[in-house]
Amino acid sequence: MRLVALGLMSGTSLDGVDAALIETDGEEISRRFEGLTLPYAPELRAALRALLERVSMGGGWADDPALEALTLRHVEAVQTLCGRYPELVVDVVGFHGQTLLHAPDRRITVQAGDALLLSRATGLPVVHDFRADDVAAGGQGAPLAPLYHAALLRGHPGPVGVLNLGGVANVTLIGSSGAVHACDTGPGNALLDDWVMRRTGRPYDENGALAAAGIVRDDLVERLLSDPFFALPPPKSLDRLTFARALDAVAGLSAADGAATLAAFTVEAVARTILPERPRCWFVCGGGRRNATLMDGLRARLGVAVEPVEAIGWDGDSLEAECFGFLAVRSLRGLPLSLPGTTGVSSPSTGGRLSCAGPVPPRWMQ
Ligand SMILES: Nc1ncnc2c1ncn2[C@@H]1O[C@H](COP(=O)(O)OP(=O)(O)OP(=O)(O)O)[C@@H](O)[C@H]1O
Numbered sequence: 595m596r597l598v599a600l601g602l603m604s605g606t607s608l609d610g611v612d613a614a615l616i617e618t619d620g621e622e623i624s625r626r627f628e629g630l631t632l633p634y635a636p637e638l639r640a641a642l643r644a645l646l647e648r649v650s651m652g653g654g655w656a657d658d659p660a661l662e663a664l665t666l667r668h669v670e671a672v673q674t675l676c677g678r679y680p681e682l683v684v685d686v687v688g689f690h691g692q693t694l695l696h697a698p699d700r701r702i703t704v705q706a707g708d709a710l711l712l713s714r715a716t717g718l719p720v721v722h723d724f725r726a727d728d729v730a731a732g733g734q735g736a737p738l739a740p741l742y743h744a745a746l747l748r749g750h751p752g753p754v755g756v757l758n759l760g761g762v763a764n765v766t767l768i769g770s771s772g773a774v775h776a777c778d779t780g781p782g783n784a785l786l787d788d789w790v791m792r793r794t795g796r797p798y799d800e801n802g803a804l805a806a807a808g809i810v811r812d813d814l815v816e817r818l819l820s821d822p823f824f825a826l827p828p829p830k831s832l833d834r835l836t837f838a839r840a841l842d843a844v845a846g847l848s849a850a851d852g853a854a855t856l857a858a859f860t861v862e863a864v865a866r867t868i869l870p871e872r873p874r875c876w877f878v879c880g881g882g883r884r885n886a887t888l889m890d891g892l893r894a895r896l897g898v899a900v901e902p903v904e905a906i907g908w909d910g911d912s913l914e915a916e917c918f919g920f921l922a923v924r925s926l927r928g929l930p931l932s933l934p935g936t937t938g939v940s941s942p943s944t945g946g947r948l949s950c951a952g953p954v955p956p957r958w959m960q
């Protein structure tokens with residue numbers, strides 16, 4: 595049974611919510627529609643950032659007013675996107691929620707947001723809490739996009755790499771046998787964003803221009819890469835704040851040299867990721883594909899074709915949101931969301947919870 599699923603992703607960059615619509619049976623993707631991004635207002639971004647830091651220091655989050663504002667922005671995203679496709683009947687929403695904390699070694703992962711409020715306000719069933727079961731079963735709980743990448747790449751000869759340059763960076767390798775391997779690689783844009791905000795007041799390094807004007811401090815890159823995380827083989831995953839201290843390492847540098855050094859850190863972390871096969875090409879999604887310094891650095895370092903995912907007809911801004919629509923349908927069907935090769939879970943793990951404020955759509959019953 596094919597369902598129309600609306601996926602929502604608010605990533606670690608804290609820049610806004612991406613929404614996308616796909617039609618899928620949870621295995622094949624029959625249609626994809628143009629998605630949208632609703633940026634967070636600066637106050638919401640700041641409130642979420644403060645909350646994230648409080649939670650990382652052991653604070654609670656349940657009653658924080660930022661979470662209602664976050665959910666209401668997701669409601670707006672659903673309503674705006676549905677308004678663009680009045681002919682579509684949406685069967686289910688896949689709501690990732692805002693990751694506030696990710697510590698799989700302590701069996702904790704927190705994706706915050708009020709799924710019942712979202713369901714009530716939109717009149718749609720909502721699948722959420724995608725990572726918890728994997729983490730409870732001993733997996734990393736991330737990345738979850740690999741099964742979506744694999745579904746999109748079915749029939750495409752491997753080995754192929756998909757790299758997401760979001761706040762944190764993660765890779766999917768589809769091997770020559772079709773086996774799927776994945777992990778977070780290190781920072782994506784989050785450190786660079788924080789640095790650029792601190793030193794220039796701008797939210798990110800537009801097209802990587804600031805980094806391009808700087809000189810990389812290789813000694814600092816090596817020091818940053820000496821963190822034991824980088825010597826670990828996959829699967830492995832990260833919290834947005836895992837490498838926040840890297841900002842102290844570059845604190846004495848000019849704005850441009852700091853940006854160049856942090857960009858090189860992102861690139862080198864990808865290049866040193868231990869994968870069972872070397873991809874013959876890479877497709878890049880996430881906002882970092884618009885950063886020419888990162889893309890040129892990856893091309894130079896990986897030595898094979900590195901293209902934005904648009905080269906194969908995907909939408910690099912909507913891919914993760916599409917993924918959570920896909921996973922919502924897989925969750926309804928009881929199909930796995932993760933595999934030993936993607937999160938390290940001991941056997942394929944199902945996941946996701948359903949919040950439904952109204953009647954179950956009749957199409958689910960067919
Ligand atoms: N034109 C641009 N030039 C350079 N960088 C850009 C540009 N546009 C977006 N970015 C970067 O992309 C980031 C947003 O990326 P994206 O939306 O993929 O992140 P996310 O979904 O929050 O992350 P994650 O995948 O970690 O959950 C911005 O914070 C910025 O650093």
Ligand SMILES: CC(=O)N[C@H]1[C@@H]2OC[C@@H](O2)[C@@H](O)[C@@H]1O[C@H](C)C(=O)O
Nearest residue numbers: 693696736737738739760762764914
């Ligand atoms: C815990 C969490 O939210 N992780 C995110 C984050 O953002 C990028 C990277 O770290 C990835 O592991 C994951 O998101 C994508 C969508 C994933 O699960 O594939």
